[in-house]
Amino acid sequence: MSNLESPVASVTLKRTDLRGRALGLAELKNAVPRTAASTVATAEAAVSAIIADVRGRGHAALADLAHKFDGVAQEHPRVPAAALAEALETVDPTVRAALEESIARARAFAEAQKPANVDFQVASGAVVSSHWVPVSRVGMYVPGGLAPLASSVIMNAVPAQAAGVASIALASPPQKENGGMPGQTILAAAALLGIDEVYAMGGAQAIAAFAYGVDAGTGPNGGGDTIDPVDVVSGPGNIFVATAKRLVKGVVGIDSEAGATEIAVLADSTANPVFVAADLISQAEHDPNAASVLVTDSPELADAVERELGVQVARTAHRERVETALSGPQSGIVLVDGIDQGVAVCNAYAAEHLEVVTADAQAVAARIINAGAIFVGEYSPVSLGDYCAGSNHVLPTSGTAAFSSGLNVTTFLRAVQLINYSKDALAEVAGHVITLSKAEGWPAHGDAVAVRFP
Template sequence: MSTAPSSATGFAKLHRTDLRGRTLGLAELKSAVPRTAQSTVTTAETAVHGIIADVRGRGHAALAELALKFDGVTQEHPRVPAEALAQALEALDPQVRAALEESISRAKAFAQAQKPANVDFPVASGAVVSSHWIPVRRVGLYVPGGLAAYPSSVIMNVVPALAAGVGSVALASPPQKEFGGLPDLTVLAAAALLGIDEVYAMGGAQAIVAFAYGVAAGSSANGAGDAIEPVDVVTGPGNIFVATAKRLVKGVVGIDSEAGATEIAVLADHSANPAFVAADLISQAEHDPNAASVLVTSSPELADAVENELRVQVARTAHRERVEAALGGPQSGIVLVDDLDQGVAVCNAYAAEHLEVVTENASAVAARITNAGAIFVGDYSPVSLGDYCAGSNHVLPTSGTAAFSSGLNVTTFLRAVQVINYNKDALEQVAQHVITLSKAEGLPAHGDAVAVRFA
């Protein structure tokens, strides 16, 4: 049973879904949790298919038209000049620079710790099978813009790529009218701080398409424009159009995950602090009117207290209208459950991008969560910490894809290549097994390729 907010304007209350007293299977739980309306997803897919065809067909000319249409800027070529990067870093507020440097330091430390080791395993005498991690050749990193600036997303994309050893790194972020068609200057400064000099003023689905397929030189309306070389992997968060574009180019390039409009789920019991929970729900709702904020709780009293706190806190937050739109959408709400067992099941079905666990014995409860992009444990690990300075990565799977996708990390930019090195004696030990199995599968030439070496 669901109830809608009682007011169409201003924050009134969250949609409620009451699952108490019901035994539901996984498919039923997935249907019951709040989600973005399917019509929105379908509309985005139709639009992105058109953008893919346009950018592939007309290159720089299409990019220029899309920059004018969506960003209101006139553009001959999207490449950001080197001097603009240097000037942005020089003009960066010292306090912002210090904060970025701290974030970079923690992200680098965690990224280095994530790097997997190569394995050389002797399966028998003279027989070694290895797994060697090799970085991809080139990556395209997307940093969103529009309603906010995201220099933190520069860090989250760039640091693990560099830690993986990627040799060619390109970054795109939407052009901004207020900066003369350049991306946000803090974004440029963060790129410069990390030594990234290939930066493009490209936003939305078109940036993803340009990276995935590349753009030929001289394809703009006036014949200008250097080529944009295609990449092997595209990563980064964005709106529903960016996430849809990543899904549609997957297979042409690798992607990290479908990191679309942000979402937070909070699993809480009677012990949770309602002021903290409300603040955390608002923190993600301020990203985007399509952001999702979901509370899963076994305590109706907590649910009521959180709504009371929301009324107070939403009224004084900076982006009130955006927050109210997000909290009032079908993607947000309260899910009432019988107990923590049912709450864990709901959270695993929802597979949140960000999941906070604020319960008694929070660490033990968090250990039971199998599907989430990132898990934040206890009162003093808010999602905002992960957005900036935890050392973790904030580019995470959304829309339930955390059930099978991982957040951005060093291995996103690595491939495990297997190396097989047998000498003659080692091959001879298994030769008859290979011949037998090849005949059993009806592929005798496989066995012949071994037998010929001992003829």
């Protein structure tokens, strides 16, 4: 019997033993598994070239890149309205029902997230307000290279729609087997949500097109439709998509650097190794660069999970991809002295997805401050959040959860401040304004107030 036919795969995760070591935050950050720095540097160089090409050659560059990366001959990337309608008409009814349930739960939670406007009277006649205003246009990226992630259409679109965004465009890689258009379930989900501006564009080139826009008349046969630049780019993707978002940040807003997926599981001896192994595999199947990390104070659990990985990896559909991800430097087992050190490790790691599977899991989860999303207890697996929890699965990766939030309604809103003072209210603080302006060496600032009271 060959290895591929064997009922048990050989899976050994790299182990990092932190027991008996008192480590500071910087040391913990260096100790946890991460993607190799050389991989990130290589991606940045390649992505910079792609962005420059799209900015310089527009539709011609998009066509060349679609041929190079997707094997598709493309005249223009816009998906016809008829193709969207057909995708929705022909989608499997059970898939449509699942999409509709996911939409309903995501929309309910998104509506509940909407912040309230604030009008605050600082003093008599002096009102300062904070009003939430949606951005005008959003460009959403939906992965489709290794799998067509129709669920990502929902995760991007529903919060934007709840925020009141008027113009939404969607990009997803062209699929050779689908006539050069994105996957059929992606098109069906877009149609279900009323999104009619859809482009067959993948990778860094899609991010560049949204950030800078593409003029008509620059394609191989006279060009395609103008792609207007957006205000915010959102959506998950591989390391090249995440790098592109980082490089265009400042030209446009981004939700977060949602790159190759990550799962960390904080578990003790009470955890079920069968469940833990299944959850590690569920994210490893996304991408060869996906990260699966177990943090535990139980060597016995670590051993049991590793044995269970051998059993489950052998029968999983994407075995080769999973094995690559689990054996990479970004995955592994971290052994800790106890839950206190485990919490410190998880806060240093700042996982995209963190499962807490311990005794009193809710109390332990409350101590986590750095994570994109926290899944509490053995019946809240990450895959629930990927599809139908009501939460969002577009989350910060590579440690950026320490300072970034997952995609939500406020991703697409801006807090605009309004200042409304009467003459008497201004007179009350005029002296202070003049004093401070002189103290800072900006007398004209004070003059702008004094001139109003001759």
